Amino acid sequence: MVFYLNRVILAGRLKEKPEIRYTPRGKPVIFFTLTLPSERLEDESLPFENVSVRVMLVGEGAESWAQQRGKEGVNVLVEGGLVQRRWETAEGTMAKEIGIIAHGVTDLR
Helix, strand or coil, X not given: CCCCCCCEEEEEEECCCXXXXXXXXXXXXXXXXXXXXXXXXXXXXXXXXXXXXXXXXXXXXXXHHHHHCCCCCCEEEEXXXXXXXXXXXXXXXXXXXXXXXXXXXXXXX
C-alpha cells in the first residue's frame, strides 16, 4: 500500500496586501505571499534567505478576511497543501511555481 500526505502548516508574515480575484462564476480567490525565515543548519556559515511562498485561499470568508484583516506585515498561520502550477509567460517561455492552496488562515497576534 502506498500512502501520500500533502499537508503544510506555516506561520509567517504577509509580504503585501492580499490580491482578490474572481472565478468566471464570481467565486473569490485570494492570493498573497507569506514570508518566513529559512530553516537553519548547525553550520551558520551557509547563506540562507527568508522564504517566500505564494498562497491561494478559496472558500467561505476568504474575501472578507482579505478585505478586513489581510494587511501587509500581519502574522498568520496557514494550513493547506502544496500545489505546482505551470504557465506560459508573455515572452513565450514556460514558468512554474510551487505554492500552497490554503484550507485555512488564522491571524496570530
